[in-house]
Amino acid sequence: MPASRFTPEPQPGLPFDDDRVHEECAVFGIHGHPDAAAHAALGLHALQHRGQEASGIVTFDGQRFNAHRELGLVGDIFSSEAVMSRLVGHAAIGHNRYSTTGDTLLRNVQPLFADLSLGGFALAHNGNLTNATTLRRELVTRGAIFQSTSDTEVFIHLIATSAGSNLIDRMLGALALVEGAYSLVAMTDDAVIGVRDPLGVRPLVLGRLGDAWLFASETCAFDIMGAEFVRDVDPGEMVVLGQGEPRSIRVTSGNRQRFCVFEYIYFARPDSVIEGTSxxxxxxxxxxxxxxxxxxxxxxxxxxxxxxxxxxxxxxxxxxxxxxxxxxxxxxxxxxxxxxxxxxxxxxxxxxxxxxxxxxxxxxxxxxxxxxxxxxxxxxxxxxxxxxxxxxxxxxxxxxxxxxxxxxxxxxxxxxxxxxxxxxxxxxxxxxxxxxxxxxxxxxxxxxMGRPGRDSGQPAFCDACFTGDYPTRLTDRENPNSPQLSLLSELKRA
The missing domain is CATH 3.40.50.2020 (Rossmann fold)
Structure with a gap:
């Protein structure tokens, strides 16, 4: 395919010598609450520090999916009665986006939604796939048509083309093909689903509010609405929120963990508790x-x-x-x-x-x-x-x-x-x-952090930004025909 398909969008000047690293985004999900959208907006407001350029919410009301995505801050986007009145439903997922390159485009704002053969499917993603460019090229070669430059859309196409009699099985098939770090929240017409990558690099927590169950990138999203923190979603675990208690599905059997240590140093809000640590x-x-x-x-x-x-x-x-x-x-x-x-x-x-x-x-x-x-x-x-x-x-x-x-x-x-x-x-x-x-x-x-040092032979964290020791393959970067450029010069990501 022509190389121009993957030409990076121009990088604007960083305002006022911005000299920080930035987390790309936040995710939130809720199932079983009659006012799901309002709680999703509250959760995203608490997670605003993880992404300040765009936000979106998708809800399901038992009959159809309803969505609103917009550039800007959560408080500006979801304070309108006209917007919130359209986001009816008992289930919702939401996303805050931090754009790392180029102009923020509405087509890249999440959650993404698609009508698949098995029904409607919405997806929001925090993280980055290190083989996204390779997978994208393969999918386009097979006839896939991409509408965004986000690696989250790679998930959508993989799920659409996976074998399986239901969307959960198709998600499991898609997850077997991806590499990198991710925390996902997805929504079907009967469930909200949370998934964490096999090494647990990116955070995802499970909470409860009365009879409703919730996912969030950090526990501070639960505090704002008085919800109870239940536990972290385990690395390599899928949790399905539907009728009754959450259902856990083991995606991978490994027990290694490489949580991003920079979450503790800088990214996470100080009042959050992640992996049992304040x-x-x-x-x-x-x-x-x-x-x-x-x-x-x-x-x-x-x-x-x-x-x-x-x-x-x-x-x-x-x-x-x-x-x-x-x-x-x-x-x-x-x-x-x-x-x-x-x-x-x-x-x-x-x-x-x-x-x-x-x-x-x-x-x-x-x-x-x-x-x-x-x-x-x-x-x-x-x-x-x-x-x-x-x-x-x-x-x-x-x-x-x-x-x-x-x-x-x-x-x-x-x-x-x-x-x-x-x-x-x-x-x-x-x-x-x-x-x-x-x-x-x-x-x-x-x-x-109360952990054995790196010389113990099994680092507890992903600390690649300090050591160059990347815990997964960097397929796109290793493949000369599918280079993964840096996050300041590549395709816009989720």
């Missing part, structure tokens, strides 16, 4: 371990808000140094603030952060942040803190150096744009103009 407590534990590993002589611990706050609290507790908000964040600057000209762009980090001069002037400051990606924001924050009159600036990072891109549903640059892949720690320190710099060690990260 995200907030995990971040504080990482901060405590970081202080034990590398404590400079200093007067004050200052977090880089907001993601650095829990780790900085842990660092301050362990070090016995005072904690203060030496940097204040403006929460009202988003991706659509303005189309910045060069003069505005030169203001850089001050659009989002401002130094709290009375707290910093004349102090030896420890800045604690969750990670360094390109280093552009870190460099400007250091300059800003020095400009207040801080006498020393020491930076401590609550993750190991990010040296490798992610191919499992996380927006990261190519290796050549990752600062730690190009420079040593000493070189990064000089580049950032800090008096000292330290990252938590890999062993320290595992200790903070």
């Amino acid at each position: 995200v907030y407590e995990a971040r504080k534990a990482i901060g405590r371990e970081l202080a034990r590993e590398s404590l400079p002589e200093a007067d004050l611990v200052v977090p880089v808000p907001d993601s650095g706050v829990p780790a900085a609290l842990g660092f301050a507790e362990e070090s016995k140094l005072p904690f203060d908000l030496g940097i204040i964040r403006n929460h009202y600057v988003g991706r659509t603030f303005i189309e910045p000209g060069q003069e505005i762009r030169n203001l850089g980090v001050k659009l989002k952060h401002n130094a709290n001069r009375p707290m910093l002037e004349g102090k030896r400051v420890v800045l604690v942040d969750d990670s360094i990606v390109r280093g552009t924001t870190s460099r400007k924050i250091v300059q800003m803190v020095r400009a207040t009159g801080a006498t020393e600036v020491h930076m401590r990072i609550a993750s190991p150096p990010i040296t490798d891109p992610c191919f499992y549903g996380v927006d990261t640059p190519e290796r050549g744009q990752l600062l730690a892949a190009q420079m040593s720690v000493e070189e990064i320190a000089r580049h950032l103009d800090v008096d000292s710099l330290a990252f938590i060690s890999m062993d320290g990260l595992y200790r903070a």
